[in-house]
Amino acid sequence: MHKLSLTAATICLAAQLTTAQIKLPSPSPGASVMQTVGTTDITVTYSRPSLKGRQPFTDSFVPVGKVWRTGANGATMFTTSTDLMVNGKTLAAGSYAIMSIPSQESYTLIFNKNKSVTEQTYKQEEDALRVQLTPAENSEKIETFTIGFSDVTDSTAKMNFMWANAKAAADLKVDVNTNAAANVDKAVVEKPDDAAVLQAAASYNLSKGRNLDQSLSWIDKSIAKQETYRNLFVKSQILAKMGKYTDALPIAQKALTMGQSSNDAAFSFFKDGIEKSIAEYTAKVPAMPAMKAGKGKKKA
Structure with missing residues (x-):
């Protein structure tokens, strides 16, 4: 009975904290990265899980070969202010949920129109674009999942997905x-x-x-x-x-x-x-x- 009462109290306390909108630490903190490429503003908003001794892309932690929300908590959001090319394919201006299918040989990057999509509600027919990336090995181990940009010019950039010893990069190009x-x-x-x-x-x-x-x-x-x-x-x-x-x-x-x-x-x-x-x-x-x-x- 004491244990049951304690559980109920914990639940009530959590509900009160949520209602009060008190900011508390998160195991997978939110992050946002913005990059301007030429005339185009690109923003990615996501939550960043950490390894904590685990190995990603295994059956027990972020299964390989299955659809993943490409982060933690809510859907990872990608917004582009203009049309752009991703690995040579056109993605219209707008906001999308980024999903992916990681594997050792190929990393499928997905831009989905359903901005509240999860692994359970994902539908391929709602995809705006799919491209294949070639995974590579990181020289250093990345503890916390990271999405970032590199090799930025006035019309191109790379969008990188890095975690543990794995890295996959998408080539972005804008018609300046x-x-x-x-x-x-x-x-x-x-x-x-x-x-x-x-x-x-x-x-x-x-x-x-x-x-x-x-x-x-x-x-x-x-x-x-x-x-x-x-x-x-x-x-x-x-x-x-x-x-x-x-x-x-x-x-x-x-x-x-x-x-x-x-x-x-x-x-x-x-x-x-x-x-x-x-x-x-x-x-x-x-x-x-x-x-x-x-x-x-x-x-x-």
Whole structure:
């Protein structure tokens, strides 16, 4: 009876602590890792079990060859702000539960649409994507299950799953140019009268040689809102990119004059570029045709 009463008291105490939302230590503490790859924000939220003398991927602890929630407690969550490629396959922007099937020869990585999925409720028909990873051996033993990112560039990264002496990595890739172009177009739609946004959007398109007619329209609107040596220089560059050096030259010259009198400390970073552009445009402006001898003279 005493034992029963103690158990009931323990249960009541646990319920009270839960209701009170008191933060207590967890055997598998929660963690979150966020990585930006180019224009894409990727976040993984999961719970981290530790070995504590056990060996994972055995029949008694995280069985091999069976679906695993890839962590502890609730489902491991993966969120990407844009579409991305995982091992060459497309995963649409959104949030997914990460499940996996670990084995010695192959590690199946699963992105499941059911964000509250467990091993018992998992359905393959709810998968958004499955890819195969090749497990490798870690040089050091990892006590606590870890998901992290490495080899990050402006468009690629590796997402690593590490535990004990095992490691599996997924190759991630984002289409930076497509995403950046979409961000530019969205920014102009949201702030169509912002001179700085219009200038930045026109500059991006110029750097990619993209939609120059639209870029010229944007920079003209930026200049109309607030004329500066910066947006004048951008306009001269767009015109030059379109082969209109005769139009580009006087605008670049005006940008230089305005910059020199602007008292803007940042102008020193633009000065050489503007002067070089003026020299380039001058060299490419067609020479004025010489007047023919006697042209314009009245006959005697």
